[in-house]
Amino acid sequence: MSHPIAIEVPPPPLERRRRGTKKFRWRISTLAAPIAAYLFLFFIVPFGVILWYSFGFKPSLYGTHDNSVLSFDRYAEVFGNADFFAIFGKTLWISIFGAAVTLLIAYPVAYWMAKILTPRSRNIVLVLVLIPYWTNFLIRTLGWQIALNQNGFISRILQDLGLLNGPLEFLYTNQAVQLGVVYNYLPLMILPIYVTLEQLDWRLLEANSDLGGNAISGFLRVTLPLSMPGIGAGLMLVFVPLMGDYITPEILGGTKGTMVGQLVASQFKTAQNWALGSAMAITLMLFILAVVVVSTWILRLGVRIAKRANRIVLPELVIEGK
Amino acid sequence: MTTVGIESSQSGIPTQERRAPVKAGKVALWIWGIIGLLFLFFPVLVIIAYSFNSGNNLQIWEGFSLQPYLNAISRPDLLAPVGVSFRAATGSALLSAILGTFAGIALARSQKSRWLPALVGLLGLVMVTPEIVNAVSLLPWFVTLGKDMGFVIFNDGIVRLVVGHSLFSSAVVTFVVRARVAGLNPQLEEAAADLGANPLRRFIDVTLPLIAPAAVSGALLSFTLSLDNTVLSSFISVANSNSWPVYVWASVKSTLRPEIAAMSTLLLLFTILVLVIVALVLVRASKRTGGDDANLSSMLG
Structure with a gap:
């Protein structure tokens, strides 16, 4: 039985097989059609809808939006509003400062994980970093609210130790929001830096010390430049959601608005002014997009400059080594 | 100590001087890493601890109780x-x-x-x-x-x-x-x-x-x-x-x-x-x- 079948079905000739592959390739790009349709329907179109709303106005006390007269007035309202500007500036400051502090805390942790720990304990620590990250964002923030409460245990301990005269007045301040965002986005900084450091070829550091470099020059000339992709990814991953954060300031910052996310939300939820809310949301999104594009560009430029600088430095090292 | 001395004479750089800061750096990284993990776990542990609170308000600790868990699942x-x-x-x-x-x-x-x-x-x-x-x-x-x-x-x-x-x-x-x-x-x-x-x-x-x-x-x-x-x-x-x-x-x-x-x-x-x-x-x-x-x-x- 097997013999005649083997003759009847020879391996497909080369030409036919190639054609088959070509046909497969054509089909393969259509595999992306469902996600494209989905994103069109639930990302592009809804965005188009709020873009449209942002050119309208709030018609009456109970109406949310009206597009019978189109104008840029809502954007003028956004940019002319001192409160919006103040909160936007505050948000930007919290985001930049938060991303910087997160980086300073995360880098040594990631370095410790990638360089000092053994591969086995490294995976355990990785899971330990992920567990708080996978705990509900809102619940984690509530944990801080409980701890930092005026009548919470930290307040009581500090008072018992005599370090504090009255109750702890930390919750519902900008500093509390700052602490909350640094905490909430820390894993998003640790992980990408860890991934780049883990893939780093540590023999380069040995080469540096063989060539007479010390630990500091090794870090500045080898480790730091090579971990730039991770740092860049981490800064993006922290900065972007931080700019739009709404939960952390609501829980730790109290009722007075501290961040733009709260302003956007309040226009839709309480003020019922969808036109103005849309204009704010679009302004926020365009701003974040601009930051992402510009900083990616700066980062690429920085890496290029660092590479060029290293190329000049290396021969000097050789001479020093001798 | 003697072995260290031999190593140092080979590399030409005094080992103790070179190794000591490296070791201190390692210890510092360990401390930093563990504090980092404790920081990450802190509010999670607070929530877990307060989940055994017998009071009506989550934020005010009154006493230990398993009642919240019984309530949660019923x-x-x-x-x-x-x-x-x-x-x-x-x-x-x-x-x-x-x-x-x-x-x-x-x-x-x-x-x-x-x-x-x-x-x-x-x-x-x-x-x-x-x-x-x-x-x-x-x-x-x-x-x-x-x-x-x-x-x-x-x-x-x-x-x-x-x-x-x-x-x-x-x-x-x-x-x-x-x-x-x-x-x-x-x-x-x-x-x-x-x-x-x-x-x-x-x-x-x-x-x-x-x-x-x-x-x-x-x-x-x-x-x-x-x-x-x-x-x-x-x-x-x-x-x-x-x-x-x-x-x-x-x-x-x-x-x-x-x-x-x-x-x-x-x-x-x-x-x-x-x-x-x-x-x-x-x-x-x-x-x-x-x-x-x-x-x-x-x-x-």
């Missing part, structure tokens, strides 16, 4: 939102896994396409869009679809949550699967083709089993992302089908009871279980196919 008003969350998470995991796996294969394999680079840009845009912007844009759109255009399916709370949660997750799954497909050995498929398998057979018998770990971990990741989603959910959810985070969010505005912490602790245990399963799936897959185990980190996308 009160229907607490179980209903958890049920909604799980249904939405399952739907979102399936939708994201299907959309993302297909798109990931397409992005990794299709070379000559004009619109795929645009899709990559769009997926990037989805990932950098703040959740609040998605939330405020989806809310009016769902109302338009469901009420004005008559697609009543979009008046359903679960459908809304599934569609909304899959925006970010399907983009993440796409990139995870793309990385996996790009790392596959193309000779495996060529071998199948040489043995006479048609494209569909090749895909089902060779490609799909190889990318399954990425698709599965992507689906589980979407599941946990969906369980965590608060901002988007609180905007698009429909009365009577609030998800668990939306329920907690609403309680923040009124009173937080210890049951909420108890339920959160149970959900955390569940999440750890999922995390362990993901890790095992990835480790097994990397052993079988010889891939690198850095995939665990790619879970974040």
Whole structure:
């Protein structure tokens, strides 16, 4: 039985097989059609809808939006509003400062994980970093609210130790929001830096010390430049959601608005002014997009400059080594 | 000490001077790393501790009690939102896994396409869009679809949550699967083709089993992302089908009871279980196919 079948079905000739592959390739790009349709329907179109709303106005006390007269007035309202500007500036400051502090805390942790720990304990620590990250964002923030409460245990301990005269007045301040965002986005900084450091070829550091470099020059000339992709990814991953954060300031910052996310939300939820809310949301999104594009560009430029600088430095090292 | 002396004479640099700061640096890194982990765990431990609070207000400790746990697993008003969350998470995991796996294969394999680079840009845009912007844009759109255009399916709370949660997750799954497909050995498929398998057979018998770990971990990741989603959910959810985070969010505005912490602790245990399963799936897959185990980190996308 097997013999005649083997003759009847020879391996497909080369030409036919190639054609088959070509046909497969054509089909393969259509595999992306469902996600494209989905994103069109639930990302592009809804965005188009709020873009449209942002050119309208709030018609009456109970109406949310009206597009019978189109104008840029809502954007003028956004940019002319001192409160919006103040909160936007505050948000930007919290985001930049938060991303910087997160980086300073995360880098040594990631370095410790990638360089000092053994591969086995490294995976355990990785899971330990992920567990708080996978705990509900809102619940984690509530944990801080409980701890930092005026009548919470930290307040009581500090008072018992005599370090504090009255109750702890930390919750519902900008500093509390700052602490909350640094905490909430820390894993998003640790992980990408860890991934780049883990893939780093540590023999380069040995080469540096063989060539007479010390630990500091090794870090500045080898480790730091090579971990730039991770740092860049981490800064993006922290900065972007931080700019739009709404939960952390609501829980730790109290009722007075501290961040733009709260302003956007309040226009839709309480003020019922969808036109103005849309204009704010679009302004926020365009701003974040601009930051992402510009900083990616700066980062690429920085890496290029660092590479060029290293190329000049290396021969000097050789001479020093001798 | 003597051996150290010999080593130092060989390298020409006094070892003690060179080693001492290195060792101090190592100790400092250990301390920093452990403090970092404690910092990460601090509020989680606070929630777990306060979940045993016998009082009525979560924030005010009164005494130890297991009552919050008994309440958490018996009160229907607490179980209903958890049920909604799980249904939405399952739907979102399936939708994201299907959309993302297909798109990931397409992005990794299709070379000559004009619109795929645009899709990559769009997926990037989805990932950098703040959740609040998605939330405020989806809310009016769902109302338009469901009420004005008559697609009543979009008046359903679960459908809304599934569609909304899959925006970010399907983009993440796409990139995870793309990385996996790009790392596959193309000779495996060529071998199948040489043995006479048609494209569909090749895909089902060779490609799909190889990318399954990425698709599965992507689906589980979407599941946990969906369980965590608060901002988007609180905007698009429909009365009577609030998800668990939306329920907690609403309680923040009124009173937080210890049951909420108890339920959160149970959900955390569940999440750890999922995390362990993901890790095992990835480790097994990397052993079988010889891939690198850095995939665990790619879970974040």
